[in-house]
Amino acid sequence: MPPLHTSRLSWNNAGAPGGQPAVFQLVTRNNEAKDLAEVIVGNSFRDAEPGAFKLHPEILPIGPLVADLQFKKPVGQFLPEDAGCLEWLDAQPGRSVVSRSSHRPFLWVVRPDFAAGLSKAWLDEFQRRVGGSSMIVSRCWRTARWRASRNGVPFLCWPYFTDQFQNESYICNVWRTGLAVAPGADGVVTKEELSGKVERVLGDDGIRERVGALRDAARRSIAEGGSSHQNLMKFVELLKE
Template sequence: MPWVLETARQLGLIGASLFTQSCAVDTVYYNIQEMQEKKIPPEKLLVTVSRFPALAALEIADLPSFVQGMESESEYSSLLNQVVGQFSNFKDADWIFVNTFNTLEEEAVNWLASQRSIKPIGPMIPSFYLDRQLEDDKEYGPSLFKPNLDGCNEWLDSKENGSVVYVSFGSLHWREQMAEIAWGLKRSGCCFLWVVRESERKKLPINFAEESSGKGVIVTWSQQLEVLAHRSVGCFMTHCGWNSTLEALSLGVPMVAMPQWTDQPTNAKYIADVWQVGVRVKANEKGIVTKEEVEGCIREVMEGERGNEIRRNSEKWMKLAQTAADEGYGVLRYLTMSSARVFEPAASRFSR
């Protein structure tokens, strides 16, 4: 929201911007903003961004969904303008913070930092699940929704280490796709914990929950960090939103990437091909991820030498995330001291 920074300027305040997506996605949007100002045609812009040296080798399908359709007017046009517009006054902020860490996206971080000073402060995950420097820091913030999770935890406790597939999508599926996911989970033979909102349960195959009760549990909500941190969880099937991606990376959980829209395709590309901590599903010609594909991807993560390799990579990134979190406390101390210097004169000005 660039207008917030503009308002701060009008009030004589210091302005800081926090970018909550990956640095790779930020780099894509920043470059689109710059090239649009230079009136570069969309078709040339797409090719230029996908081959940008600070990013992994991207196909058009790996770019954020708002970007993929920019050659023609689409329902995403206004959304693209909003996300790209974040960077219209990128160089004007006093501070720029990004929810990532240097070792995770070194090339993208270094390139964006070459445009102006930025401070990676990720992974922004409660301390309890990373380095435990703050034992009571278990949630992102207060929540009005406090379900009873005892039954879910007892079920997870009863399973072997790394044997459970955790399935949770931030966005919704249509009925046919829900059925394919359901039967793919069942065909995999793995135990699974699947988060399905109450309003979505009607899309499940008839009697699926009852027929799967020996192997699977379907819940309407879960404390995701607590589930991902549980010893029995060996795979996370996700749409690859940035928060979920950082959580899985930070807790060493391999992923089956099933991106839908916005930044998810780019995150999925990095999950599968750059960090190599998971596999990415492939949709058929109708845009459906079949039950056979779901089963195959789960088995690839959970079984065999490929699964072992993915787990080793996941453990590597977990350790690097923990190191980054330790270093992040130095950044927080810097911010605390800097904030005191910044806000003290501002407070005295408004108190007059």
């Protein structure tokens, strides 16, 4: 597994200090429960994390599982989706939409409670200003790392919570399918840094090739006879015993 600085361990990035012990205890309990399991099923695939699966052969990766058979309905989510963006997305040129960048159309998912004290009037006015080229919705499919790998989407990483720093490490240092934003000396990520990295991610041929290779590996793994498909069948047989 890729090296990770201790400051980026999940319990050190769990929001308010009071949440850190809770996340640490959760990880500890999960590790204790793992030792009792005959097998562990994971939403990943062998080509994505070969070092991790060599270290933990008891894990059966059966992913990436991100949608139904038609790749239309997301799985593993409980809040209602805002499908209003799909028609707008279909009308944009391929690989042209980001979230968010100057001078490019963007899709921005903004939860109603995403920032304490934010004025709804401000958000409504902002949406009116960018409505011609961009779209804001309350919730849609998250561009999680497995959904992105399955569909060949590069990442611009800006982690801030728990295991997102581990995701960034894989994306930027192992798979090399994206870049990370870098804050300035004052800790602020500038709009120039953000827009510049967006252009680099979208214009880098090497990133595009690696994204395509990871996408193909993900699709092979879940196809009939692929490693994840075989593991799923193995898990089914274990349930029958």
